[in-house]
Amino acid sequence: MTEPNHQLAALQLAIMRVLWKRGEATVADVREDLHDERPLAYTTIATMLAKMERKGYVAHRIEGRAHIYRPAIDQEKVSRSMVTDLADRLFAGDVTQMVAHLLDGCDVDADELARLKALIRAREKEDRDAH
Template identity: 30%
Template sequence: MKELTKAEEEIMQVLWELDSVFVKDIITQLPEPKPAYNTVSTIVRILQQKGFVGHEIHGKSHKYYPLISKEAYTKSFMKGFVKRYFSGSYQQMVSFFTKEDKLSLNELEQLLNELKAKKP
C-alpha cells in the first residue's frame, strides 16, 4: 500500500470520519485557510488513482468514499515505519518511545493490558 502525503492524509481523515462526501463537504471539514475547490478535487482524484477512494455519480457531481479503512492504512503505515526506523523490531520501537516519553514500566504494562482487553 502506498503512503499518503500530508494533504492526502488530511482528506482521507475526513473521508474516514464522514464515510461518503462531496468535495464541498471535505472542504468544510478542513482547517483554515481552506484550500481551493480545485485543489481538493485534484487530491481526491489522485487518491482514486492510488486506490484509496471510490465514487458514486450524483447528477453532475461525484460523492466520494474510502476504499481502504483507517485501520488497514494504519497497520500498513506502521509496518513500514517500524521497518524503516526500527529495523522491523517493534521491541526497539517500544523501547525508543518508552525512553523518549519517559513512559514507566507500570504505564506500559497498563497500556498493554488495555490493548489485550480490547482484542476479541
C-alpha cells in the same frame, strides 16, 4: 498473501480521515472539514481526490453535479501498513526499539500503560493458544 502497502502522504491521510469519519463526502465537505488545519483551494482537493481514486484509495458516485467520495481502503489496514513501514525504515523492523522510543518520548499515563500491558498479555495468550 501480503497486504498492499498503503503509504499515504500527509494531505492524502488528512483527506482519508475526513472520509473515514464521515463515510462519504463531497469535495466541498472535505474542504470544509480540513479548512482550519489546511486552508486549500477547492481545485486542490478535487485534484487530489482524483489522483487518490486512480490509486484505488477512494471511489465516487455522482449525484446531480456532485461527486460524492467514499473510502475504498480500510483505516485499520492503512494504519497497520504505515506503522509497519515506519518500524522498518526507522528501527530496522525492531518493534521493541520502536515501542521503547515511543514510551521514552511520550507522556504515558497509568491508564495507557495498563492498556499496553493488557495488549501484551492478550498477544501472549494468542501466541500460546496458536501453539
